[in-house]
Amino acid sequence: MEQPAIDSIPTLSRLSAAPSHTAEPAVAQLANAGVGATGDMTVGPIGFLTNVYPSVSHSFIRREILALENQGLPIARFSVRRAVGALPDPKDQNEQSRTTVLLDAGRTALCVAALRLALLRPGRFWRAARTMALLRRAAGGGWMRHVAYLAEAALLVRMAELRDIRHLHVHFGTNPAAVALLAKMLGGISYSMTVHGPDEFDAPLALSLPRKIAEASFVVAISSYGRGQLMRWCERTDWKKIAVVRCGLDAQFLDQPADHAVAPSRRTFVCIARLDRQKGLSLLLDAVAAVVATHDVSLRIIGDGAMRLELAAQIATLGLGSRVHLLGSKSGAAIRDELIAARALVLPSFAEGLPVVLMEALGLERPVIATLVAGVPELVDDRCGWLVPAGSANALAEAMIAVLDATDEMLRARGAAGHARVRERHDAATNAAVLADLLSRSWHRRPIELAAAA
Numbered sequence: 001m002e003q004p005a006i007d008s009i010p011t012l013s014r015l016s017a018a019p020s021h022t023a024e025p026a027v028a029q030l031a032n033a034g035v036g037a038t039g040d041m042t043v044g045p046i047g048f049l050t051n052v053y054p055s056v057s058h059s060f061i062r063r064e065i066l067a068l069e070n071q072g073l074p075i076a077r078f079s080v081r082r083a084v085g086a087l088p089d090p091k092d093q094n095e096q097s098r099t100t101v102l103l104d105a106g107r108t109a110l111c112v113a114a115l116r117l118a119l120l121r122p123g124r125f126w127r128a129a130r131t132m133a134l135l136r137r138a139a140g141g142g143w144m145r146h147v148a149y150l151a152e153a154a155l156l157v158r159m160a161e162l163r164d165i166r167h168l169h170v171h172f173g174t175n176p177a178a179v180a181l182l183a184k185m186l187g188g189i190s191y192s193m194t195v196h197g198p199d200e201f202d203a204p205l206a207l208s209l210p211r212k213i214a215e216a217s218f219v220v221a222i223s224s225y226g227r228g229q230l231m232r233w234c235e236r237t238d239w240k241k242i243a244v245v246r247c248g249l250d251a252q253f254l255d256q257p258a259d260h261a262v263a264p265s266r267r268t269f270v271c272i273a274r275l276d277r278q279k280g281l282s283l284l285l286d287a288v289a290a291v292v293a294t295h296d297v298s299l300r301i302i303g304d305g306a307m308r309l310e311l312a313a314q315i316a317t318l319g320l321g322s323r324v325h326l327l328g329s330k331s332g333a334a335i336r337d338e339l340i341a342a343r344a345l346v347l348p349s350f351a352e353g354l355p356v357v358l359m360e361a362l363g364l365e366r367p368v369i370a371t372l373v374a375g376v377p378e379l380v381d382d383r384c385g386w387l388v389p390a391g392s393a394n395a396l397a398e399a400m401i402a403v404l405d406a407t408d409e410m411l412r413a414r415g416a417a418g419h420a421r422v423r424e425r426h427d428a429a430t431n432a433a434v435l436a437d438l439l440s441r442s443w444h445r446r447p448i449e450l451a452a453a454a
Contacts, residue, residue: 022246047168053079054092060247067432089331113155128185137284138396157187172199194220204233217442223375248428273299275305280348287396362418384418
């Protein structure tokens with residue numbers, strides 16, 4: 001997701017394949033080396049930078065930050081810009097009060113920060129400016145967006161130095177990683193990044209992904225599929241610093257499982273997703289229209305986005321007004337309640353990383369219908385859900401009918417299997433221990449070499 005060009009920055013007065021269930025080589029190597037115990041290493045503040053934080057769709061970042069703080073790491077939160085609209089979750093509202101938003105500083109502060117570094121560190125500044133120009137050339141388009149990245153990086157360096165922040169961790173390999181790369185050149189602050197996909201894999205060269213990987217202390221992929229994609233776009237010498245650290249769930253979804261029983265009369269599916277084309281929601285509506293010909297069914301869609309009006313029109317055209325409900329964004333507690341009340345989750349995505357909502361559903365012992373894309377098969381198989389080809393309304397409809405016809409015992413068994421898998425691989429505290437060790441080593445400038453890929 002791209003940020004505004006500098007001419008739209010707020011003014012000073014207006015101060016986010018086949019399933020494998022064995023440990024990945026990188027994670028296994030770290031586990032053997034004692035990852036998760038920072039030992040006697042005292043770690044100063046770690047900066048966390050995201051394009052928009054907090055955000056309705058970034059609850060997994062909040063969980064990661066809180067889990068890291070429970071590991072003893074002090075985290076300073078930074079966001080390029082604020083989320084648009086209200087934050088329904090009280091936890092996100094609390095995070096907002098703890099987050100420094102770069103664009104809130106205003107145009108004057110950004111320009112002053114850049115001018116200050118140009119005068120005090122001319123060599124670093126001009127090297128960063130040349131790198132900014134290379135990023136702009138790769139991305140195409142105008143200059144203003146990338147000039148904004150340089151100004152944001154300068155302000156971030158100033159803030160980091162005042163707080164003794166030596167290392168930044170970035171979520172997403174898009175614009176926040178560009179800001180972190182430029183901050184490294186301006187201030188010598190090291191950075192690492194978590195790459196989720198699919199955006200980074202759609203345009204790796206335009207995003208200068210190979211350069212961002214090369215300059216990072218380490219890179220996190222959220223799935224084995226993601227690690228393979230990163231290896232595809234970087235030098236072999238950089239493979240050793242790519243780790244798989246999966247997104248995790250907290251006690252809200254792991255330690256308070258739903259009632260195992262799914263009443264046969266429960267005919268409701270829930271879909272939790274941004275209203276975006278990559279999520280395949282229009283295809284899901286076509287599938288529901290096919291299912292209603294033979295089965296009583298309803299669908300509740302939670303999330304918001306640019307396609308809301310288009311989806312509402314399609315619902316009306318298909319005559320599904322009494323069957324499909326667009327509910328907008330909801331808090332984590334409300335999402336939990338919706339999942340518990342549903343027969344299953346359905347997510348018809350065309351492209352993904354590895355959706356956290358699949359973990360949430362399985363954590364609550366609700367089976368899922370998902371598509372065979374990206375890292376999804378690493379979590380979902382026929383023991384805990386139904387996998388269907390992406391882009392097929394018929395396959396979605398058949399899977400929904402299979403769920404509606406399934407016995408309570410079958411649904412209970414798949415839900416229990418999913419819960420066990422999520423607890424094993426997606427516990428936020430366990431996975432934060434791996435990341436905490438990597439961050440601690442980076443803060444102390446200790447080299448990171450993970451297991452080489454076979």
